[in-house]
Amino acid sequence: MATGLTIRRARREDLPELVQLYRHLVPDDVPVGTGQAEEIWERFSHYGDSGIFLGLIDGRQVATCTLVVVPNFVRGGASYALIENVVTHADFRGRGHGKAVLLAAVEAAWSLGCYKVMLLTGSKDPATLGFYRNAGFQTTKTGFEMRRLPPRQG
Known part of the structure; x- marks a missing residue:
């Protein structure tokens, strides 16, 4: 179980540490710079109910995932959701933190009336x-x- 974990939606001031947490997902990826991260945040903030979920221990970001909520014209107009960029800091894996953050994002999707949540790996x-x-x-x-x-290796 994810003992001591606090889960919340990310805020703009979380960006520097969040960008570093993503290094545990794709270590050899080219990291985004501060200015680029700010631009991405600004664009993402227009995605309505979507959000980046953070798991924190003693204020330190240890797990995250992104939830994108998509409006829909079928299923009675119920939205659907996509989850992407699921990662737990290497030093904190195997403790339930990633699962807790993932399930918090799923619960948010249900509370928003989404009829399904999808992810690819x-x-x-x-x-x-x-x-x-x-x-x-x-x-x-x-x-x-x-x-x-190209897809990441590993």
């Missing part, structure tokens, strides 16, 4: 796949993607 690692299954996600659809950037 490129990982083939049984531990990663087990993490998502253990959180309640199921493999019920076939996913396709078209990429401009």
Whole structure:
């Protein structure tokens, strides 16, 4: 269980530490600079009910995921949600923090009336796949993607 974990939505002042937390997701990725992070935050802030969820221990960011809520013309107009950028700081893995943050984002989607929450992972690692299954996600659809950037390795 995620003992001592506080979960909340990220705020603009969280950006410097959040950008560093993402390094634990894609360590060899080119990090965004402060100015670029501010621009991305500004664009993301216009996505209505969407948000970046943070798990904190003693004020330190240890886990995060992004929830994007998409308006919808079917399913009676019920929105759906996408989850992306799920990561836990390497020093805090295996303690339930990632799952707690992930489930907080799912609960937010339900409270907003979303009829489903989707996520994709490129990982083939049984531990990663087990993490998502253990959180309640199921493999019920076939996913396709078209990429401009190559998938990350690992």
